[in-house]
Amino acid sequence: MDAMGRRGFIAGALAAGGAATLRGSQTACPQLPPIAPSKKIQHRIFWSWDHSTNWSMNVPGEQNCGVGNEYTKKFGMFELDYRRVVDWCAEHGMEGVGIVGLLRDRHGGVDAARRLCGYAREKGVRIYLIAGLFAYGGIYYEGDSPWSLTKKLRERPDWVGVGLDGSPLVYHHMGSGGTKIEPMGCPSNPELRQYVLDSLDWLFKTIPELGGIQMEAGDNGVCQCAKCRARRGQAKNPMSIEDMALIYPPGGEVIRSRSKDAWVICECYHHFLAEPCVKTFRADSPDENVHKLLAMPSSTIFQWGTGDRYKDPAKWNDSSRMLPAFRKFRNILRTHAGTQWSDGRYTFAVERIRRECRLSCLSGADFISMFDENNPFYANSEFNYLALNYFAEHPLAEMAHFVRDEMAPRLGGWEPAERWCELSTLHKDATKILAAVDEIVKIASGLSADREARRRWLQLSAWLESYRFEAKFWPDPKGHDYYFNSFNWRRV
């Protein structure tokens, strides 16, 4: 709901409900219509990269973006960071935490991973590995392990895929803030496929505490050798649905033979309504690989990205439903709200999350997932995380319900919480920040008895001021969102 829509909703509520209610010593909050009943999105999970997850604060080596980076913190910080995430999840009803780079020599390899997975299990939270099968370093992300795909492909250059010009298939992560250059394998190679299956077997044998895996075939370009092209036809995607169909079913079998309760998550990269999915993932597909995929056990979990479809009702709306062939499985919708991948890492994305939860639930999602690398000290991130859980629990709730139930108690009452929704989005317009900060200082000065609420307001004002300060150095009077613009191959 936009600002006008929210005001209209609240005005209607006041007209209908009449009296305002007082929540303790907080400011008056209107009598809102009850939340429309509906089913829930049962499971809520986080995912993250190891190198840029910063839940312990003020630590040397922090990174604020990236994919495929070196790990730059001191040994031991990995476990401290993720224990914090696990504690937060246990406290707030989040069920799992996916980690890319779980297995790395630099932060303790198998031993550290086992300790973390065991700690999480004790708290009722699952750690699941996110790993590429033909790309992204494989099961053991980085180090001197036979299950590091990068190491293996150096030893076996004949397993490396090829680009259109016949050169070895490698990916440079620099555009997304990454530092690594990683070779990718040729999925048509039977030796490599067997190696991938053996690495999955090793993983679940070696870390029995692991809660599952999100398997990825790779989305940074695919092998263009004659065999791969013959398998795929003329599709020009940087990822291959055919490659997924080739490895996910046998991968799932290997995992289940070691761990009966593991989450077997198959990443599909696309929104389920994207054209390649609608076209390929059909019960009447002539492709035998697709039939193998659709024959996977019904406990298999498929993961789809939400992308920016929530913006356009023509692309995703209340009537949209999961692809018929996938309704027998469990399905995750994964959002990039409030992260470097879309709006910016510290931004307030609650309204987007509300819409995505609503649409995901109505579409039939069993899981909803978001990125959790940012410390919830940053209150916009905290509200985003809380929103994911809240709107998964109440998919038909309106923004005002969230403001009343989750924000008002954390910000000193209904009225200041309402103001947060506007003030927190002014960072892109430096001309408005001075007045916003003046207002925040006033709000904060009335909160001396509620230090946590005051902390959130002061953090917001410091964040806004950082944009005003930077705006002096940019020619655009509205400032420059260089955090967002410098990420992911965009122009600085």
Ligand SMILES: [Zn+2]
């Ligand atoms: Zn190939």
